[in-house]
Amino acid sequence: MDFGSATLSALFVMLIVFTVLVLLWVAVRIFSAIILGFEKRGSAKRAAGNGGK
Amino acid sequence: MFGDALTELLKTSGFATMTWQSAVMILISIVLLYLAIHKKYEPLLLVPIAFGVLLTNMPMGELIHMDFFKGEHIELANVLHGMDLEEGAPIGGLFDILYLGVKLGVYPCLIFMGVGAMTDFGPLIARPSSLIMGAGAQFGIATAFLIAISLGFTPDEASSIGIIGGADGPTAIFLTSRMAPHLLAPIAIAAYSYMALIPLIQPPIMKLMTTKKERVIEMKQLRPVSQLEKICFAVIVTLLCILLLPSVSSLIGMLMLGNIFRECGVVARLSDTVQNALINIVTIFLGLTVGATAIGENFLAPQTIKIIVLGLVAFMFSTVGGLIIGKVMCVLSGGKINPLIGSAGVSAVPMAARVSQVVGQKANPRNYLLMHAMGPNVAGVIGSAVAAGTLMSLGATLFASF
Numbered sequence: 001m002d003f004g005s006a007t008l009s010a011l012f013v014m015l016i017v018f019t020v021l022v023l024l025w026v027a028v029r030i031f032s033a034i035i036l037g038f039e040k041r042g043s044a045k046r047a048a049g050n051g052g053k
Numbered sequence: 054m055f056g057d058a059l060t061e062l063l064k065t066s067g068f069a070t071m072t073w074q075s076a077v078m079i080l081i082s083i084v085l086l087y088l089a090i091h092k093k094y095e096p097l098l099l100v101p102i103a104f105g106v107l108l109t110n111m112p113m114g115e116l117i118h119m120d121f122f123k124g125e126h127i128e129l130a131n132v133l134h135g136m137d138l139e140e141g142a143p144i145g146g147l148f149d150i151l152y153l154g155v156k157l158g159v160y161p162c163l164i165f166m167g168v169g170a171m172t173d174f175g176p177l178i179a180r181p182s183s184l185i186m187g188a189g190a191q192f193g194i195a196t197a198f199l200i201a202i203s204l205g206f207t208p209d210e211a212s213s214i215g216i217i218g219g220a221d222g223p224t225a226i227f228l229t230s231r232m233a234p235h236l237l238a239p240i241a242i243a244a245y246s247y248m249a250l251i252p253l254i255q256p257p258i259m260k261l262m263t264t265k266k267e268r269v270i271e272m273k274q275l276r277p278v279s280q281l282e283k284i285c286f287a288v289i290v291t292l293l294c295i296l297l298l299p300s301v302s303s304l305i306g307m308l309m310l311g312n313i314f315r316e317c318g319v320v321a322r323l324s325d326t327v328q329n330a331l332i333n334i335v336t337i338f339l340g341l342t343v344g345a346t347a348i349g350e351n352f353l354a355p356q357t358i359k360i361i362v363l364g365l366v367a368f369m370f371s372t373v374g375g376l377i378i379g380k381v382m383c384v385l386s387g388g389k390i391n392p393l394i395g396s397a398g399v400s401a402v403p404m405a406a407r408v409s410q411v412v413g414q415k416a417n418p419r420n421y422l423l424m425h426a427m428g429p430n431v432a433g434v435i436g437s438a439v440a441a442g443t444l445m446s447l448g449a450t451l452f453a454s455f
Binding site: 001003006007009010011012013014016017018020021022023024025027028029031032035036039 | 177178181182184185187188191192194195196198199202203207208211215279281282285286289290293294297298432435436439440443444447
């Protein structure tokens with residue numbers, strides 16, 4: 001394997017690593033937002049319930 | 054008569070068959086034992102590795118037979134019967150049986166399960182942008198790969214050498230046992246030695262790459278992360294990584310299984326076993342057998358020196374890669390992120406995060422970067438596993454096409 005091909009291979013591997021981790025970043029942001037939203041709603045409902053008593 | 058008996062005894066002893074390579078390897082094993090016991094350089098791994106090196110180089114010990122594991126083929130009958138079936142002579146082979154766990158990629162995955170059970174992914178979930186630093190810190194893998202190719206190593210060997218830059222012992226062993234098993238001993242020893250030397254390797258690079266103004270940046274406390282988020286994280290990482298790269302299924306799968314044990318809160322016994330008893334047992338087997346592959350005739354070759362140097366290059370460039378991403382994120386966040394946490398992206402949990410903390414606190418005594426650095430640090434574990442999976446799954450196709 002010559003140096004040019006090796007450079008392309010190395011760049012390709014780094015590209016895949018970055019792509020997978022960026023996708024994970026996006027996925028974590030989305031599920032965190034959903035879970036935090038649910039938890040906020042739940043605590044707001046509980047607070048409203050306690051106020052009613 | 055007694056003289057003849059003594060001569061005969063000496064002839065059949067190990068002294069008569071001792072080669073200079075065996076003698077040098079025994080000396081190396083003693084140095085490694087010294088570094089592990091006295092200097093405390095990764096002692097949990099280095100003590101069994103050093104003793105494995107010692108045992109395997111004892112003349113006539115016949116503890117391991119690498120011929121049984123050449124290429125992708127395993128001579129299972131010989132391994133299991135403890136004898137050469139063609140010759141019919143018993144040939145020992147305790148380590149032949151233990152080495153199956155390395156050859157089949159079992160030990161690194163079990164260690165990953167233990168690592169998962171010991172790791173809190175909370176800091177990473179609280180600041181998911183840390184994942185990019187974990188990706189940047191794999192830069193050393195690409196650099197060492199390129200230099201190894203230019204030095205004449207084959208693509209498979211270069212991949213195995215490059216993965217030292219991931220600073221992740223089990224991943225390095227996993228990849229090397231599949232792609233270049235003949236280089237397992239020098240790569241494992243280089244990986245674990247440099248991981249132990251992180252407090253010496255990283256700080257000069259960190260100071261060189263950052264300004265005083267950047268090093269003093271104090272970061273806001275991370276938000277608390279709920280149990281539900283941590284459980285969802287383990288499931289989502291497993292799904293996404295394995296769907297994208299099936300070759301990482303065993304590494305990432307075991308890492309996240311260990312983490313689920315830890316976070317779900319209903320299998321405390323399993324979590325305890327995985328992060329204590331199991332990981333300790335597997336560490337003994339892994340260390341001993343990796344050390345046992347360091348047979349003098351193979352290990353004492355010019356390529357070992359090249360691998361040791363390339364390993365250092367890989368570590369240094371991985372640190373640089375993490376710091377560059379850290380600096381970019383510092384700018385993008387308006388100076389809210391201290392770039393020193395980027396160097397922790399090289400895995401080596403939690404040593405690299407501790408180094409970020411120490412260097413940050415030297416610049417500003419009120420700086421507490423440890424928890425912030427744990428984010429890129431655990432991201433690096435995922436990043437190096439992804440890099441290994443990419444090299445394994447795409448390597449064959451890519452390398453063949455060039």
